[in-house]
Amino acid sequence: MKQTTTIYALIDPRDGRVRYVGKTGETLEKRLAKHLYAAKSATGGCYRISWLKSVLNRGDAPGIVTLFECESNWQRWERFWIKWFREIEPKLTNATDGGDGPSDSNSRITLPCDTCGKMVEKYRNYVSKQSNVYCSASCCSKGNHKNGLIPRRKRAARVTRSCQGCGDSFTVKESSLRNRPCLYCSKPCAYKHGRLGRATGKRK
Numbered sequence: 001m002k003q004t005t006t007i008y009a010l011i012d013p014r015d016g017r018v019r020y021v022g023k024t025g026e027t028l029e030k031r032l033a034k035h036l037y038a039a040k041s042a043t044g045g046c047y048r049i050s051w052l053k054s055v056l057n058r059g060d061a062p063g064i065v066t067l068f069e070c071e072s073n074w075q076r077w078e079r080f081w082i083k084w085f086r087e088i089e090p091k092l093t094n095a096t097d098g099g100d101g102p103s104d105s106n107s108r109i110t111l112p113c114d115t116c117g118k119m120v121e122k123y124r125n126y127v128s129k130q131s132n133v134y135c136s137a138s139c140c141s142k143g144n145h146k147n148g149l150i151p152r153r154k155r156a157a158r159v160t161r162s163c164q165g166c167g168d169s170f171t172v173k174e175s176s177l178r179n180r181p182c183l184y185c186s187k188p189c190a191y192k193h194g195r196l197g198r199a200t201g202k203r204k
Contacts, residue, residue, distance in 0.1 A: 005074035007081050010035065011063035013055065020048050020093045021067065021082045023074050032064045048093040075099030091133075115139035161185075165193035 003025050010020040010032075024031040039052035055062055068077050078098035085092050090111045113120055113135040120135040134140040158171040163185035170185035184190040 002071040004069050004071055006066055007068040007074065007077050009065050009067050011065060013060045013063060018085050018089050019051055019062070019091065021078065021085055021098070023078045028064045028066065032062070036061065046095055048095070051093050113139050115143045163189055165189040
């Protein structure tokens with residue numbers, strides 16, 4: 001009796017979209033458990049692992065559904081479904097074309113930037129190694145801040161002072177008062193009143 005092979009898809013619970021196509025001779029529950037174990041135990045990983053980690057970090061779990069069942073030539077059907085979903089799902093995490101076949105890593109695909117949504121072309125092998133796609137360094141920085149990868153700098157506390165020369169109010173960093181008194185609002189004011197060299201601040 002021939003063994004039945006199941007072609008399955010992993011579903012992102014956040015938007016219900018297919019993110020991975022694979023094959024298994026086990027039950028879907030066992031195959032999903034192996035995917036989750038690999039994601040939890042891996043310190044690095046491919047695009048699929050990075051995506052699974054992002055789902056687990058939110059307290060969710062991916063869904064798994066059957067696409068097709070066959071008793072022979074599963075390679076053909078796995079390649080068919082991967083190719084089909086790549087045409088409608090630009091963020092499919094499969095690194096190869098399926099059926100244990102080679103990956104067309106030099107081909108380009110068009111993806112939306114994760115920060116601004118602008119469409120950008122990337123090489124397929126780049127996408128397979130990244131969990132996020134950005135169109136520019138600026139969007140990458142914003143995305144990293146949003147995801148908590150880079151902590152945002154806190155603005156320095158400022159205090160209001162009164163200029164001893166012209167009497168205008170100005171603000172100065174609180175930390176700068178530890179080393180100098182900051183008596184004047186600007187260098188011209190310090191020149192005018194003969195006290196150049198004392199700290200200056202920012203006019204209000």
